[in-house]
Amino acid sequence: xxxxxxxxxxxxxxxxxxxLIGLAAAIMLLGAGRxxxxxxxxxxAAGLGGSGMERSSAWAFVIGLPLGALVIMAALGGIEAxxxxxxxxxxxxxxxxxxxxxxxxxxxGHGVCGxxxxxxxxxxxxxxxxxxGFATVAAMNAAGLEVLR
Amino acid sequence: MNxxxxxxxxxxxxxxxxxxxxxxxxxxxxxxxxDLFGDWDPTLAFVMGGAVLVxxxxxxxxxxxxxxxxxQAFAIPTxxxxxxxxxxxxxxxxxxxxxxxxxxxxxxxxxxxxxxxAAIFVATMLAGMGFVHLAERKS
Numbered sequence: 001x002x003x004x005x006x007x008x009x010x011x012x013x014x015x016x017x018x019x020l021i022g023l024a025a026a027i028m029l030l031g032a033g034r035x036x037x038x039x040x041x042x043x044x045a046a047g048l049g050g051s052g053m054e055r056s057s058a059w060a061f062v063i064g065l066p067l068g069a070l071v072i073m074a075a076l077g078g079i080e081a082x083x084x085x086x087x088x089x090x091x092x093x094x095x096x097x098x099x100x101x102x103x104x105x106x107x108x109g110h111g112v113c114g115x116x117x118x119x120x121x122x123x124x125x126x127x128x129x130x131x132x133g134f135a136t137v138a139a140m141n142a143a144g145l146e147v148l149r
Numbered sequence: 150m151n152x153x154x155x156x157x158x159x160x161x162x163x164x165x166x167x168x169x170x171x172x173x174x175x176x177x178x179x180x181x182x183x184d185l186f187g188d189w190d191p192t193l194a195f196v197m198g199g200a201v202l203v204x205x206x207x208x209x210x211x212x213x214x215x216x217x218x219x220x221q222a223f224a225i226p227t228x229x230x231x232x233x234x235x236x237x238x239x240x241x242x243x244x245x246x247x248x249x250x251x252x253x254x255x256x257x258x259x260x261x262x263x264x265x266x267a268a269i270f271v272a273t274m275l276a277g278m279g280f281v282h283l284a285e286r287k288s
Contacts, residue, residue, distance in 0.1 A: 017171020018199020033217030064161020095245030097277020103238025129243030136247025
């Protein structure tokens with residue numbers, strides 16, 4: 001299925017992926033009582049603060065992420081991906097690390113888990129990072145910066 | 150491994166599968182969504198919408214449970230204040246997200262898709278988190 005006006009969009013795969021992400025967050029919340037916020041859990045696994053989650057659980061979640069991707073990669077016979085150069089990835093990673101630590105969360109914790117419980121902090125954070133994300137891509141495009149290879 | 154670690158492994162795996170299926174491990178898809186004023190790709194909105202819809206229902210179920218299935222109590226954020234740190238941090242995160250089209254979840258999940266690129270992103274992301282963590286411990 002394609003969306004009228006957006007021939008490159010993948011709405012059904014997107015929706016199915018989103019439902020899986022929602023189920024993953026449900027498993028974490030109802031099973032272990034915690035928010036499935038990736039930045040906080042990754043920080044916890046690395047011993048860089050984060051929540052009071054057990055280290056073993058934090059590591060288990062972090063290891064699960066690529067394992068799940070691997071299953072989809074095997075099922076679909078590969079996954080398309082164009083990444084930026086190592087230098088650009090290094091800069092982006094640093095900014096994402098500082099930003100998510102200061103802002104107490106990322107797309108998963110604020111965007112999925114927080115917005116769905118109508119948390120004011122998460123709604124404000126999500127609107128903010130979406131706005132600066134839009135602005136960053138617009139500014140880079142205006143400057144003619146093509147980063148993906 | 151205790152029961153919570155197994156639950157966390159399962160949650161991570163389902164999460165990673167969802168990210169990959171939804172196209173979020175491809176920075177081109179994510180930057181396509183962020184390219185609102187150009188050649189916009191709405192796919193990410195479907196991913197986010199699907200995930201939020203499921204969780205809206207789950208947050209209605211959660212209060213009916215005395216405790217999580219495998220833990221003594223729920224650990225859910227309680228803060229309600231909006232501060233400069235939250236907004237500034239989120240603003241910075243959005244800039245980093247826009248630069249390379251990766252946020253923490255897809256960055257880690259993509260370790261099996263684009264190993265070198267994802268590893269560089271995850272390593273500097275942890276360095277950034279570590280920088281803030283250390284700066285705060287000193288103050």
